[in-house]
Amino acid sequence: MMPDPEIPKKKIKGWGIKTGLALVAALLGAAVYLAFSVHFANTQRATIDEGLYLYKGYLFAKDIYHPYQDYGPRTEYSPLSYLIPGYIQLWFGPGLRTGRIFAIFVGVLALLGLWATARRLAGPLWAALAVWAVALNPAVIRFYSFGLSQGLSICLLMWILFLVLGEGRLIWQTSLSAALAGVLLLSRQNMAPVLPILLVFIFWQNGRKQGLLATLAGLAVVSIGFIIFWPGILEAWAPWLPASLTPFLNAWRLPEGITSVLNSQPDWKTLLYAFLEGLRFHFLAVAGSIVGLVLWPALKAWKSEQQFRAGVFLAVLFFLLFVIHTWAGLGIGGINYGNAYTVNPYYAFFSYAGLLFAIAVFSNLQRHLSVVKTIVLSGIIIFFSTAVGYGSFLITSGILLYIHVPRIWSFLSSGKILTGNVALWDFLANKYGVAYNTSRWLLPLIAGLLCGLLILLIGFGIWSLFRHKRLFQFFSPGTSIAAVFLLAGMLLSPSIALGGGFTQWDCNMNVIKAYEQTGHFLASNIPANDLVYWDGGNAAALLLYAPNIRIIPQELDDQWNYFLGGDSNTLARLGLWNDDLAKLWRDKADVIITQQVNYPKWQSYLQDSNFVEVNPPKIPVDCESNTYLRIFIRKVN
Numbered sequence: 001m002m003p004d005p006e007i008p009k010k011k012i013k014g015w016g017i018k019t020g021l022a023l024v025a026a027l028l029g030a031a032v033y034l035a036f037s038v039h040f041a042n043t044q045r046a047t048i049d050e051g052l053y054l055y056k057g058y059l060f061a062k063d064i065y066h067p068y069q070d071y072g073p074r075t076e077y078s079p080l081s082y083l084i085p086g087y088i089q090l091w092f093g094p095g096l097r098t099g100r101i102f103a104i105f106v107g108v109l110a111l112l113g114l115w116a117t118a119r120r121l122a123g124p125l126w127a128a129l130a131v132w133a134v135a136l137n138p139a140v141i142r143f144y145s146f147g148l149s150q151g152l153s154i155c156l157l158m159w160i161l162f163l164v165l166g167e168g169r170l171i172w173q174t175s176l177s178a179a180l181a182g183v184l185l186l187s188r189q190n191m192a193p194v195l196p197i198l199l200v201f202i203f204w205q206n207g208r209k210q211g212l213l214a215t216l217a218g219l220a221v222v223s224i225g226f227i228i229f230w231p232g233i234l235e236a237w238a239p240w241l242p243a244s245l246t247p248f249l250n251a252w253r254l255p256e257g258i259t260s261v262l263n264s265q266p267d268w269k270t271l272l273y274a275f276l277e278g279l280r281f282h283f284l285a286v287a288g289s290i291v292g293l294v295l296w297p298a299l300k301a302w303k304s305e306q307q308f309r310a311g312v313f314l315a316v317l318f319f320l321l322f323v324i325h326t327w328a329g330l331g332i333g334g335i336n337y338g339n340a341y342t343v344n345p346y347y348a349f350f351s352y353a354g355l356l357f358a359i360a361v362f363s364n365l366q367r368h369l370s371v372v373k374t375i376v377l378s379g380i381i382i383f384f385s386t387a388v389g390y391g392s393f394l395i396t397s398g399i400l401l402y403i404h405v406p407r408i409w410s411f412l413s414s415g416k417i418l419t420g421n422v423a424l425w426d427f428l429a430n431k432y433g434v435a436y437n438t439s440r441w442l443l444p445l446i447a448g449l450l451c452g453l454l455i456l457l458i459g460f461g462i463w464s465l466f467r468h469k470r471l472f473q474f475f476s477p478g479t480s481i482a483a484v485f486l487l488a489g490m491l492l493s494p495s496i497a498l499g500g501g502f503t504q505w506d507c508n509m510n511v512i513k514a515y516e517q518t519g520h521f522l523a524s525n526i527p528a529n530d531l532v533y534w535d536g537g538n539a540a541a542l543l544l545y546a547p548n549i550r551i552i553p554q555e556l557d558d559q560w561n562y563f564l565g566g567d568s569n570t571l572a573r574l575g576l577w578n579d580d581l582a583k584l585w586r587d588k589a590d591v592i593i594t595q596q597v598n599y600p601k602w603q604s605y606l607q608d609s610n611f612v613e614v615n616p617p618k619i620p621v622d623c624e625s626n627t628y629l630r631i632f633i634r635k636v637n
Contacts, residue, residue, distance in 0.1 A: 022124035026115055029131035030108070036138060037107055040145040041100040045507040045623045046515065050147040051540025052556060054099045057086020058544060065553060068232020073553040074561055074575030078236050079229050080187040081149040094544035096515045099147035106151045107144030113158025114352050120166045121310060121356065122363035130355050133490050139281035139499035143348040147541075149188055150348040156184040157194065158352055164202060165313075167306045171210055174202050178214035182221025189236050190328060191349060193320055195222070201313040205306065235574075239335060240328075252574070258566035261559055264331070264338040271330050271340050276391025278329065278343035279384075283489050283498050285347070285354030287384050289318055291482050292361035294377045301366040311364070314357035321350045337560070344502070358486070369478030377478050381485050382452040389448015392497045393441040400443040401425040401436075448497075459484040507623035514619045518629060519545025521616040525631065526591055533589035535598055536629065539621035552585050590634050597626045610635045 056073045059065045060082055065072040067079040075082065088102045089095075111134060119127035134140055144151040163169070163177035181195040195218050203211030226233055235252035243253065266274070279286050293315065302308040328335045329343030336342050369377070389396070404421035424443065428434040434442065459481025494500040519542050526532065528548040534555045536542060543551060554561060554577040561576050568580045577585075586592065592611065594602055596618075606613075611632040618628040 019124050022128045025128040026131045029128065029135040030111060033111055033135040033141060034108060036141045037104050037145040040142050041104055042510050042512055043507055044142060044146055044505045044511060046096065046511060046538060046541050048538045048540060048558060051538065053082055053085050053149060054089060054147050055540050055543050056556065057082035058089040058094055061086035061090040067229055068235050070573045072575060073556055075235060078186050078189050079233065080183065084152060085147055089544065094547055096541045097512050100512065103144065103146050103151050106155045110144065110151065110155035110158050113155065113162050117158060117162040117165060117356060118359050122359050126359045126363055130359060133284050133355055136490055137493040137499040139502035140348060140351060142502060142505060143345060150345065153184060153188050153191055153349045154352055156180055156187065157350060160198065161356065164198060165310050169206055171213055174206055174210045174214045175217040178218035179221050182218045185222055186225040188349065189240060190325065193324065197317050205309050255566050255570050258563040260337050260563055262337045266331065266338060266340040273391060274330060274340035274343050275326065276387050278347050280388055280391050280498050281344050281502050282347045282351045283493065284486065285351040287489060288358030288486055289354040290380060291377065291486065292358045294373055294380060295361055295365060295369065295482060297364050297366045302364045307360065307364060311360040314353060314360055318353045318357050325349065365479055368476040374478035377482060378456055381455055381481065382449065385452025385455065386445055386448045388497055390441060390445040392501055393444040395496050395501045396444045397440040400447060401439060455485050455488060456481055509623065515542060517617055518542055518619050518621060522546040525614050530590035531588060533586050533592045535594040537595055537622060542621060592632045594630050595621065595627045596630055599630050606632055
C-alpha cells in the first residue's frame with residue numbers, strides 16, 4: 001500500500017526525533033531530580049513539622065489517639081496530612097527512613113504529573129523544560145524529599161490538573177479530579193480554594209452535566225471527611241477564618257489571656273526579606289507567572305478555545321493561592337504566631353501551578369508584542385533582578401563585600417600608586433563613607449540591578465542579531481528578553497542567589513542513620529509503657545523507634561504549643577500546655593528525655609530528684625554537636 005501523499009515521510013520521522021529527544025531530556029531531568037532528592041533525604045535535618053506529621057500520624061493510625069481528640073495531640077491541620085504518612089509508617093514499619101522514602105516516591109509522582117500535564121498543554125519540549133525547571137532548583141526539591149505535607153499536596157494538585165486539562169475530558173476524569181480536590185482539602189485546609197475554582201472551570205469547559213457530577217464527587221469526599229471527624233475538624237479552620245464572622249469556632253480557638261512564647265511582630269524589613277526569600281526560592285514559578293500575565297496573548301492568538309480557558313483557569317488558581325499563601329506565610333493576622341519566614345515553605349504547596357501557567361502562555365505567544373508590553377516587561381525584569389539581589393544579601397554579601405579591587409583609585413585622586421588590593425567594602429567606606437552594614441545590602445541590590453540590565457541587553461542583542469533568521473521570525477524584542485530572563489533564572493536556580501541559597505536544613509551527616517542508631521537505643525533502654533516527658537525539640541521522629549512507650553501528647557509540638565498563663569485544663573483539652581502542666585507532668589514521668597542544649601534548665605531538678613541517667617551514643621539529632629539526647633529514668637523505690 002502506498003503511503004498517504006498528504007503526510008510526508010520526512011515529517012513523521014522528524015517529529016518522532018523531536019519527541020524522542022524531548023522524552024530523553026525529561027528522563028535525564030527526572031534522574032537529576034531523583035539524585036538530588038535521595039541526597040537531601042539522607043542529609044537534610046529533621047524538622048519538628050516532619051516529626052509531628054510522622055509520629056502523630058502513627059499514633060492515629062495505631063488508634064492510640066484520634067485526630068482532634070480532647071486531651072490528645074494537637075491536630076493543627078487537616079486530618080489526611082497526618083493519617084496518610086501515619087498509615088505508611090504502620091504498613092511499612094515506623095521510622096524516618098520509611099517517611100523519607102515515601103516522600104521521595106510522592107515527589108517523583110508529582111514530577112510525573114507535572115510532565116504529563118505540561119505535555120498535554122504545550123507538547124513534549126515544554127514538558128521537558130518543566131522537568132528541568134524543577135530539577136535545577138534545589139530549594140524546591142528539598143521540600144519534596146522529606147516528610148512534610150507539601151509533597152503530598154503538590155502531587156495531588158498535579159494529578160488534579162492532569163485529569164481536568166485538555167480537550168475531550170470524560171466524565172470519570174473530571175469527577176475523579178474533583179474527588180482528588182476534596183482529598184486535597186482534607187489534606188491541607190490552605191489548599192481549600194482549589195476545589196471551588198476547579199468546579200467553576202469544569203462547568204465552563206465541559207458543561208453542566210460534567211460540572212454537576214464533579215460537584216457531587218468533590219462535595220461527597222469533603223462531606224465524608226467532615227462527618228468522620230466532626231466536630232473536631234473545625235479546629236483546623238479556626239485560625240484561618242475571621243473570628244467576628246465565625247463565633248461558632250471559638251471553642252477551638254486559643255483561649256484569651258494566654259501568650260505564646262513565640263509570638264512576634266516582624267517589622268517591614270523582616271516582612272520584605274521573608275517575601276523576597278520566597279520569591280528567590282520559587283523564582284521561575286512566580287516570575288514566570290507574572291511575565292505570563294504581561295505577555296498574555298490576545299484571544300485570537302490562542303491555539304484553541306480550550307487552551308485559552310486552561311490559561312485563565314491556571315492564572316486564577318495560581319494567583320489566588322499566591323495571595324493567600326503570601327498573607328499566611330508572612331504571619332499576617334497572627335497565622336504561625338507572626339512568623340514571617342513561612343512564605344517559602346507555603347509557596348511549595350502550589351508552585352508547579354505557576355510553571356504550568358507560564359508554559360500555557362509561552363506556548364501560545366503572539367508573534368509581536370506592543371511597545372507598551374515590552375516596556376512593562378522590561379520594568380518587571382529590572383524589579384525582579386533587583387529584588388533577588390536585595391533578597392539574597394545575607395548570603396551574597398559575604399562574596400561581594402570582599403571582592404578585591406586594585407588601588408588605582410588612589411592614583412586618580414592623589415597621583416600616588418599604592419601596591420596591593422583592597423576589599424570593596426573597605427574602598428566604599430574610605431572613598432564614599434558607606435557604612436559596612438549599608439554595603440551588606442546595597443552591593444547585592446546593585447548587583448541584581450546590573451544583572452537585570454545585562455539581561456535586557458542580551459535579549460535585545462539576540463533579537464537584533466538574529467531577527468532575520470527563519471528560526472527567530474516569530475520573536476519580537478519583548479519575547480526575546482522574556483526568554484533570556486526566564487532561561488537565565490532556570491540555569492541559575494542552583495546558585496546561592498536563587499534556589500541554591502536555601503541551606504538552612506543542610507546537615508553534615510547521614511540523618512537517617514543517626515536517627516536509627518539513637519532510636520534503637522531508645523527502644524532497647526526505655527521500659528515498655530513508661531510515661532515519657534519529651535523535651536527533644538525537633539527530633540520528634542525519634543519516638544517512632546520506641547512504639548511501646550507512653551507519651552504526653554501536648555508536649556510533642558515543643559514551644560510551638562507552649563503558652564504563658566491560661567487555664568491548664570482548657571489548654572490540655574486543646575492539646576496545648578503551660579508551665580503548671582509542665583511541672584505536673586515532669587513529676588509524674590517515668591522517663592525524661594532532653595537534648596544536651598536544653599540540659600542546663602533541667603540540671604537542678606534532675607540532681608535533686610530520683611532519676612538515673614542512661615548514656616545513649618552522643619549522636620546529634622539536630623546536626624549541632626550539642627543536640628545529642630540525655631535520657632533520665634526514674635529509680636524504682
